Amino acid sequence: MSTDPSAPDAAPTVTPKAAYHHGDLRAQLIAAVRELVETHGPDGFSVAEAARRAGVSSAAPYKHFKDRHEILRGVVSEAMDRLRAAMEAGAAAHPHGSLEAVAAVGLAYVAFARAEPGVFRLVFGLTEGHENAPDLLAKGEGCFGVVVRAVAARLELPAGDGQVQRRAYMLWSFVHGHSFLTIDMKHKVASAEIDDWDYLVSISRAILASAAQA
Amino acid sequence: MSTDPSAPDAAPTVTPKAAYHHGDLRAQLIAAVRELVETHGPDGFSVAEAARRAGVSSAAPYKHFKDRHEILRGVVSEAMDRLRAAMEAGAAAHPHGSLEAVAAVGLAYVAFARAEPGVFRLVFGLTEGHENAPDLLAKGEGCFGVVVRAVAARLELPAGDGQVQRRAYMLWSFVHGHSFLTIDMKHKVASAEIDDWDYLVSISRAILASAAQA
DNA sequence: AAGATATGTGAGCGGTGCTAACTTTCGTCA
DNA sequence: TGACGAAAGTTAGCACCGCTCACATATCTT
Incomplete structure (x- = not known):
């Protein structure tokens, strides 16, 4: 549940988050954040840095997650x-x-x-x-x-x-x-x-x- | 023990940080931060807000602590x-x-x-x-x-x-x-x-x- | 009384979270 | 096929935060 704001990934495509432009940015952001949390501690993470690592602008993550908390979740x-x-x-x-x-x-x-x-x-x-x-x-x-x-x-x-x-x-x-x-x-x-x-x-x-x- | 790296509070005055202007700002900041951490979670705290609650400018805390981490410590x-x-x-x-x-x-x-x-x-x-x-x-x-x-x-x-x-x-x-x-x-x-x-x-x-x- | 030192203030820099408005790409269906 | 709407990206910008610097003031020492 959780209102699945993110994706209609249920039926159609095989690749769960197959991308439009970037190529599955959502998963890449999660991976980047995981790395950041691991190296800099849970508080030493920033959405901006994660976006930078994924090669997108600092506003892009908010198309996939509503807050920083949602990324962490x-x-x-x-x-x-x-x-x-x-x-x-x-x-x-x-x-x-x-x-x-x-x-x-x-x-x-x-x-x-x-x-x-x-x-x-x-x-x-x-x-x-x-x-x-x-x-x-x-x-x-x-x-x-x-x-x-x-x-x-x-x-x-x-x-x-x-x-x-x-x-x-x-x-x-x-x-x-x-x-x-x-x-x-x-x-x-x-x-x-x-x-x-x-x-x-x-x-x-x-x-x-x-x-x-x- | 404890090598007191932070403060030269060991010797001189009896009251450890008895205050000059404010009246023991150090302890008051710690109390404010404790309250903030308790209510808003460990990450939902800010030095600025703590200073505000203690009634001082946002730069004042840095006369007593070198970082935000030192306050938390x-x-x-x-x-x-x-x-x-x-x-x-x-x-x-x-x-x-x-x-x-x-x-x-x-x-x-x-x-x-x-x-x-x-x-x-x-x-x-x-x-x-x-x-x-x-x-x-x-x-x-x-x-x-x-x-x-x-x-x-x-x-x-x-x-x-x-x-x-x-x-x-x-x-x-x-x-x-x-x-x-x-x-x-x-x-x-x-x-x-x-x-x-x-x-x-x-x-x-x-x-x-x-x-x-x- | 006077200088040294501790403690405060305000201005300001770079970074951050998040939003708004705009542009580009993709999917869809007449 | 081509027009259209939604998805996914961009830049610009506001408010806040951590922290530093230059400066003002209060207190201690001698």
């Missing part, structure tokens, strides 16, 4: 797609219902944060227009769903079970916090001394074990 | 002081070495995030000049130290013990992640259905229990 949306894909790939790399599958979902999350700290921070630091963007909330729920399904498989309970939801949220909190702390203080105790895989396996075990008795 | 520094105080108060409100003391430290953390989400995000989202600000890093370590001491007391081990450090970091990750998720998606499953105290006690137990056997 575009970057976030794209990033969340990749994050979810990575999480699902992590789960799929291990036996269904295994503890390792749960840990691998978390590892994908942490790996994403490490690989793209700027974008990661943007995804979870976005404050403007979060409530006006139900698609982003839905994608967030989608990511959480990956965790939930891995936990449900491990506990052999339905995904809707309260215990599953609770433990999944615990794991998510954990991984989320570790990701942030890791990218924040790069040269600190945390990131240096901790092997992510062992760490995540051990955490997953602790949380799911406490589920068994709780 | 001032806000962060002040916030970390309060955060640490809250954590210590939380620990002190329960018997030394109790599980509740550990959980109370976490609760103080979460409460801070809930009470001042904008500032909280700022504290942990600051990217510019983090490495040039050893005092902030030291304060961060100080906060972590509160967690470490509570965990060490609970496990009856010295604070330097590796197991203590590891479990403290786990707890911190957890609480940090929960704080962020809570303030990010206000109307979501997470914050609505979870009672913080029960949640934190249960998590503390799970993590410290897994320490006993690991």
Whole structure:
């Protein structure tokens, strides 16, 4: 939804945003902004600079996005797609219902944060227009769903079970916090001394074990 | 420590920045910026607006801070002081070495995030000049130290013990992640259905229990 | 009292977000 | 085919912001 102001890309052309003049400026702008956010931090980005990198005038972006916030939301949306894909790939790399599958979902999350700290921070630091963007909330729920399904498989309970939801949220909190702390203080105790895989396996075990008795 | 790179406020006057004309403009600017960050988000702040609120010209702030980043660092520094105080108060409100003391430290953390989400995000989202600000890093370590001491007391081990450090970091990750998720998606499953105290006690137990056997 | 220093002001430069008015390109359909 | 409307780009411009400079003023030191 979100009033699709941007494009009638539903039916006709195969290339989703196939361009008139430029050649898919929208996607190119998102890519440029992603790069800027990654290198100069979430605040060190400007629409003007992104336009410059895409080789267009500074007013051109406003034909595709109504604000700077909408561009950022575009970057976030794209990033969340990749994050979810990575999480699902992590789960799929291990036996269904295994503890390792749960840990691998978390590892994908942490790996994403490490690989793209700027974008990661943007995804979870976005404050403007979060409530006006139900698609982003839905994608967030989608990511959480990956965790939930891995936990449900491990506990052999339905995904809707309260215990599953609770433990999944615990794991998510954990991984989320570790990701942030890791990218924040790069040269600190945390990131240096901790092997992510062992760490995540051990955490997953602790949380799911406490589920068994709780 | 903290090498006070910013200001020669160490020696002479008792009141650290007691004012000449205005009456402690420095502190007033920090307060104004804190308010702005809280209401308009970390990016929706401007030095000009802060100056306006303090009743001075837009150039005045630059007599006290070299950048806008330095003002933000001032806000962060002040916030970390309060955060640490809250954590210590939380620990002190329960018997030394109790599980509740550990959980109370976490609760103080979460409460801070809930009470001042904008500032909280700022504290942990600051990217510019983090490495040039050893005092902030030291304060961060100080906060972590509160967690470490509570965990060490609970496990009856010295604070330097590796197991203590590891479990403290786990707890911190957890609480940090929960704080962020809570303030990010206000109307979501997470914050609505979870009672913080029960949640934190249960998590503390799970993590410290897994320490006993690991 | 006097000079040094800290703290304020106003003017101004370059950059930014966004809008308005105009031009060019593309798709469509008589 | 060619005219027309919408899409996608341009330049010009306003208001604001970060930051600096030259200057004015208040306070401290001696």
